[in-house]
Amino acid sequence: MLARRTLGRIASQSTLGAAPAGARNMATLREIELRLKSVRNIEKITKSMKMIASTKLNKAQRAMQAGKQYGIANAEVFENSPAEQSSKRKLFIVISSDKGLCGGIHSSVTKATRRIFAEKDSGLDHDSPIMVIGDKPKAQLARALPKNLTLTFNQIGRDIPTFADAAGVADLIIKSGVKYDSIAIVYNKFVTAISYESAVMEVETEESLKNSPGFKAYEMEDDVTKDLAEFSLANAIYATLVEGHACEQSARRNAMDNASKNALDMIGKLQMQYNRGRQASITNELVDIITGASAL
Incomplete structure (x- = not known):
């Protein structure tokens, strides 16, 4: 009996003198709590942005x-005045926007432009100029085709x-x-409210219209x-701008x-992790209390 009491006092003294068993766990719980708070704030922001985008869509x-x-x-x-397609030096007008947080809307048009330039059998002059509407596709094409960029526009379609x-x-x-x-406009074509695809719209130039059989048949100034x-050209740019804007809001x-x-899923996992950690911390504290009481 005396031996058991002595061992109990030694165990109690070692428990009180050492660092608390849940000290590391409490720090982890504090980190999880802070992360939960930040993820909840992000979920509120993304939910609000979704509502705003739905209204704008x-x-x-x-x-x-x-x-x-x-x-x-x-x-x-253009259908009633077809022109001869013998041009090699083509002007590419890439249309997107300045804003982010809209999925792959910008990379869609830049990938389509790079594919056209990468085709070896297209007969395209690889020094063909590129003009870009939007800061996001400009940054992407500046890395891939820096020598072809001749003119860029921003603050359009805010x-x-x-x-x-x-x-x-x-x-x-x-x-x-x-x-x-000749001119080719690369833009995002609206398919449905949840999908879009890159497309190219050909626009006839002054020379091609003048030399087309449909216009040669008449005497004009x-x-x-x-x-x-x-x-x-203004018509085509406007039509592709509004369609690209709709794709951007949808995306x-x-x-x-x-x-x-994803934020809701993360909140659920973090909440479960926090509850388990809290339960383990409470269990450790109860074990310490019971052990101390038994020792006394």
């Missing part, structure tokens, strides 16, 4: 339906793009003095084809929805 879709009429008008003109924005871009492109035989080419909503779901 409805407006962007309405603007896209109206803007598509400009592209349809262009396609009708809200729903207007025809004035497209006309300003078209005017600067024409006045830039860059030499090209020189300014007619020039004005038509400028207006067609942002989907990205924020996925981020919110």
Whole structure:
């Protein structure tokens, strides 16, 4: 009996003198608690951004339906006045935006542009100029095709793009003095509210319209084809800008929805980890109390 009491006192003294058994666990619990708080804040932000993107998507879709009429008008003109496709030096206009947090919306158009330049049998002049609308695709193409970048635009399409924005871009492109035989616009094509794909829209230049059989059949002043080419370029840029804007809002909503779901999953795992750690800490404290009581 005396031996048991002596051993109990020794055990009690060693327990009181040593560091608490749950000291390391408490630090871990504090870290988990802070992480839980930050993940909950992120989940609130992404949920709010998803709601904002959903509201903007409805407006962007309405603007896209109206803007598509400009592209349809262009396609009708070009269909009735086909030009000879013998151009090698092609101007590429890559359309995206300045903002992030919208999935792979920017890399979609830059990958499509790089694929076109990588094709060996396309007959394309690899010194063909590239003009970019948006800071995000500009940064990506500056790494892949730095020598081809000739002109970039930003602060366009912060809200729903207007025809004035497209006309300003078209005017600067024409006045830039860059030499090209044809124009190709690389943009994101709206498929559904949850999907999009990169596409290329061909735009006829003044020379190609002037030399097309449809226009040669009539006697016209020189300014007619020039004005038509400028207006067609502005039409095409506007149609692709509004469609790209709708794709961006759709991609942002989907990205924020996925981020919110991932945050909720992480919150569940961290909460379970925190509960287990807390339960283990309480169990250790109870064991210490019972051990001390038994020793006394």
